[in-house]
Every structure is written in structure tokens, then in C-alpha cells.
Amino acid sequence: MGSQIEAGDVFQIAMRIEENGANFYRYAVQVAKEEKAKEMFGWLAGAEDEHKVLFKEMLSRIETQAPPDSYPGEYGIYLHNYADNNLIFKKEAMDAALAKLTDTLSAIDFAIEREVDSILYYHEIKGFIAKDQHESIDKIINEERRHFKVLSKMREGYS
Structure with a gap:
């Protein structure tokens, strides 16, 4: 039985x-009260923007097989909607959570939760892709772990 999801989909x-x-982080800049938190x-x-570029480069280096589209761009739209409505930053949950962010600490806590969710998502998705593609997914996991560490260190100042 073949994989249900390709590494290209994951990227x-x-x-x-x-x-x-x-x-989210741009929104958190507006919520944060302390200049150091705003800078972080x-x-x-910016790091998330860089990661997007990194993942786009990774995607360009692998062979992808998107299913046939009923109309141009259909599969890409599907993946965007899937990510927006079913994963880490689910729209309804995101909107509700953002409404509760009133200070730096709540923004840090929310960000830490999302980074952990991302790490878990990327780790679990490895079960659905070919083993020769795991190294690329591990690179994503390492990037998200780095964010978690930065946020956790920042959080220590607010305990």
C-alpha cells in the first residue's frame, strides 16, 4: 500500500x-508591552518567513506528485485550507485564542503551545511518508524546536 501523503504535501x-x-508573531508584536518582547x-x-523560504527550497528539491486538479490550483487551495482549518493555527481556535491575548505572557504561552503542536505534527507525519524523506522532515522539526527553546527562555523572565 502506498503513502497517503507525500513529502511535497508536508512541505x-x-x-x-x-x-x-x-x-501570529506580527500580531504578538502589537500585543506585547515590553520592547524586548516586541523585538523577540x-x-x-522573520524566522517564520525564512522557514517558509527554506521549506519552499526543500519542496523544489523533491519529486512531487499532486493529484489531477478539477481546475487550476485546486490541490494547492485544498492544502492551504487544510492547514488553515485543521492544523496548528485552526482559524476558529486561533481567533478565539487571539481574542484572549492581552499581554506579553499570554502571547508567549500561546506561541509555545503552537510550537509544540508544530513539532508533534511534523514528528507524526513521518509515519505517512517514505523513509528516504525523513531527513527533510527532521530539518523542519529542528527549526521548530529552536523556536520552542527561544520562547521558553523568554518565558523564564515572566515567571
């Missing part, structure tokens, strides 16, 4: 997750 979803993450969230937004 396209990863790009969308990173895009949504960058948007701004840096994280």
Missing part, C-alpha cells in the same frame, strides 16, 4: 503553517 502544509505563524516576536516572525 506545502509546512509553508502555510509558517505563514500563519509569522502572522518580530525576530520570530
